[in-house]
Amino acid sequence: MEITQDLTVVAKKESSLSSIKIREAIWGFLFITPNFIVVLIFTIFPVIFSFYMSLTNWNILSNPTFVGLANYQQMLGDSVAKETFLNTLYYTIISVPINVLLTMVLAAMLNQKMRGLAFYRTAYYLPVITASVAVSLMFMWVLSTNGLANQLLGIIGLQPVKWLTDAKIALNSVISVTIWKSLGMNMIIFLAALQDVPNELVEAAAIDGANRVQQFIHITVPLISPVIFFVTITGIIGSFQSFDLVYNMTKGGPGHATTVIGYYIWQQAFNYMHMGYGSALAYIVFIAILVLTISQWLLRKRWVYTEE
């Protein structure tokens, strides 16, 4: 830090401020160029192109034909699309709050000085870096008819549950696995936030007579509310895009019970060759995420404590 300041002082003496800014800007742009080119080719171009695709009928094998808004109209009459949107909504409403609450509490616990801290932190983070195919396979065994979960139920004298093959239960099973897998990611983010909470504020509250729970709710939670906000938004976006666990564990079944919108888009676009319809669905998801994010952004003023 000190060196930086020294350098700036030297620089100020040598040349005018604006030329430094320009030079810095050039360097800055230069630095982001490699990344930006990749983003341009693999993100921005597909985003624009898929909007064009959503206005066409294209089966990949023949040339696309322009159909205007027909794909969006088709969606209104598509009962499976409705079902998958509802599934996605359910998935989001259940998984995001549980995930945020669990990880926050977990992070608070792992923020204490306790034995084996490093072990616990590592253990909770491990599922995050595990390939989702491996996680899926493991849980398919755990949740299979004669799997570990049912054997444990058997020990305490309960009937086996069809975790992944009963249409009423399957989506909940997938949600549980999702929560288990993503626990560590948010935990790390919360841990970082918790370590930034000034100790003197907590101590002051303690002196004023607040107990541990009160300290947590009235001091810690408001101070980390920007992080809660961030975690909630990314969680919602992530759950709208969920695909891999469903693809690996249930293939959207039984029936359409676990077909979430990400899976349905993939099915339409790449399995049935309705590139246009798939793109249209993707754009609706994009709009849904956008609306949700904007409304949260507006609501943020009510509950996010500190922001400049």
Next chain:
Amino acid sequence: MKNSKLFVVLSVLLALGMLLAACGPAATTPAGDTGSSAGSAGGSVAVDTQAASSGKTTIKVMSFFAYDTPEVETAVVAAFEKKYPDIKVDFESVAFSDIFLKYKTLIAGNTPPDVMSMNFDQAYSFASLGALEPLDSWIKSTNLDTSIYFPATLDMFKVDGVQYSMPGTFSDVVLFYNKDLFDAAGLQYPNKNWTAQDLKTAALTLTKDTNGDGKIDQFGYEYPWYPIVLEQYNAKIWDPTTNKCTLNSDAGIKALQAIVDSRYGSEQYAPTPDDLNQQGDWDMFMAGKLAMMPTGPWAVGTFNQKITTFTYDIADMPAGEKLATHVYANSYAMAAGSKNKEAAWKFIEFATGPEGTKIRQDGKYEISPVKSVADGFVAGLAGGNPEHASVFMDVMSYAVAQPVHAHWTEMSDAIDSELNLALSNQKPVKDALDAACVAVDSILAQP
């Protein structure tokens, strides 16, 4: 600051370097620089350049044939190259589950393989979407004698009467049964005259709780894939004249109810999907826990290798209301966008003709659609299991092709998602079929 700047510059350079390295091989190898690239890619490029210099035609062939035993199809390719030294085949073996998406992306990118392997329903889809070259004029101009084929296998690869690909293999579904279990129960072996009732009576006798724990350990029968059962009960998924779903007709409901009853009825004789989750049907059969199961000649190799404790044989599929079973076939097609059609046709002619199909059949990948070669299949099994291998040929007199449609994948998925609920007893058959028909009708209404 200086250090971190250096670090950033270095990492940018590194990132750029990696990018260039990643783009490099693809851009430079066509020029003949194969020294640095390893593995098969490098190998094939090296051969390409060699081929170009000696005036050879190179064709790209992609195939899922005998993917698990790749030496079989490469032997076909090698024999072809020996016969036509001026044609070089760039052959790629791809898994069945990936290959059709690969074709689609290659066709979309205007670089289709010259020759593509197809199965029955995908051949229909690709042909009706205009991705395949019509072969009739090629057959005519080279005077190919099509009477050497089983007519049914040729017909499977026609769309509106036009031949779009040539059959390279075929197989059909017959009833495999465990002779020892039949002997132990004192039952007569299954035969062509079996009715649905005969099947049920025998299957119930063969269904047993051998260890007395209240759970069935040995099952009598497992129904084949539902379209075969529909066929046996004179039911169709849709009526082509009205273009409407007929799955929820009385015949359709009766056929599928038969499957559900065999699994969940008061007289159970078939394993449920949950049972099959714990042990698949092939494993059950090989362990002597399933007395009868329908499958095809592709099972013979595995069964002969792994079944040591009993003998098995094959018979005609038990009838529902009539005798029916499926014939499946795979073919080689030429891409409409191929740039080497002359050479591609030569390959198709060879690989689906007597020479090519014999290599494939000898390699135990299904049966040759060329009649004279197919006779050798039964002869090759003489003296071993199954004793009555000729049944594979006999059922061809009444075997039909599976249903097919330009949107078959979509239709099949839509039906499956409802049907699986019915077949696992989570939804009444009629409700499930009604719901499936709503989806099927909307798919049929597509252009």
